[in-house]
Amino acid sequence: SQKIEQNSEALNIQEGKTATLTCNYTNYSPAYLQWYRQDPGRGPVFLLLIRENEKEKRKERLKVTFDTTLKQSLFHITASQPADSATYLCAPRGTGFQKLVFGTGTRLLVSP
Amino acid sequence: EAGVAQSPRYKIIEKRQSVAFWCNPISGHATLYWYQQILGQGPKLLIQFQNNGVVDDSQLPKDRFSAERLKGVDSTLKIQPAKLEDSAVYLCASSRARDTEAFFGQGTRLTVV
Numbered sequence: 331s332q333k334i335e336q337n338s339e340a341l342n343i344q345e346g347k348t349a350t351l352t353c354n355y356t357n358y359s360p361a362y363l364q365w366y367r368q369d370p371g372r373g374p375v376f377l378l379l380i381r382e383n384e385k386e387k388r389k390e391r392l393k394v395t396f397d398t399t400l401k402q403s404l405f406h407i408t409a410s411q412p413a414d415s416a417t418y419l420c421a422p423r424g425t426g427f428q429k430l431v432f433g434t435g436t437r438l439l440v441s442p
Numbered sequence: 443e444a445g446v447a448q449s450p451r452y453k454i455i456e457k458r459q460s461v462a463f464w465c466n467p468i469s470g471h472a473t474l475y476w477y478q479q480i481l482g483q484g485p486k487l488l489i490q491f492q493n494n495g496v497v498d499d500s501q502l503p504k505d506r507f508s509a510e511r512l513k514g515v516d517s518t519l520k521i522q523p524a525k526l527e528d529s530a531v532y533l534c535a536s537s538r539a540r541d542t543e544a545f546f547g548q549g550t551r552l553t554v555v
Contacts, residue, residue, distance in 0.1 A: 336484075361541075362541070364543065364544075371548075372546075372548060373446075373548055373549055374533075374546050375546070376544065376545070379543065419484055419485070423541065425541065428540070428541070429487055429498040430475055430535075430537075430544055431487050432477075432484040432485050433484055435483075435484045
């Protein structure tokens with residue numbers, strides 16, 4: 331069956347460092363992968379989309395990579411800030427009428 | 443543009459009672475999703491609509507949960523009868539097309555006692 335795995339343990343880093351979050355998937359052949367941010371008590375908010383033919387995508391301090399051979403996406407936040415503290419969710423997705431399914435999410439805590 | 447609207451924000455019911463949640467997606471969005479999110483877990487897709495047709499409802503407990511999307515716009519999710527394990531946040535989301543970003547509402551926090 332299809333599986334999406336993200337680190338279930340919280341990632342604690344210091345302000346200014348780079349945070350790297352991992353998304354692994356099995357029994358999937360996604361055409362693209364989305365990353366979302368979720369703050370406590372709120373719904374997820376879309377951050378970035380990367381397609382299977384793109385190795386890397388950047389948006390301000392965010393960078394996403396997509397390795398279809400390793401079946402893995404990495405999500406980087408450079409120069410992290412306490413305001414980046416949140417849970418980050420990945421969602422690999424195929425084409426056509428494919429359902430939008432999320433991983434378990436990784437909680438990021440950035441301390442001053 | 444206005445976001446995804448959900449109501450109510452909070453609901454407390456006793457087990458075996460019924461409850462309904464309402465969602466109004468962003469205008470023009472063809473795809474609508476309902477998720478259940480238990481504390482500490484990722485959102486679990488219950489049902490996905492494309493206009494007023496069901497794309498996927500494989501994770502919907504059909505013996506107690508039902509959902510409909512009226513005229514391809516608003517949607518309601520119903521639980522009858524509720525169980526203690528249904529306590530969770532129920533999130534509604536919509537997207538313009540099936541492969542574009544999804545916009546989420548604030549969710550309904552359900553507590554079953």
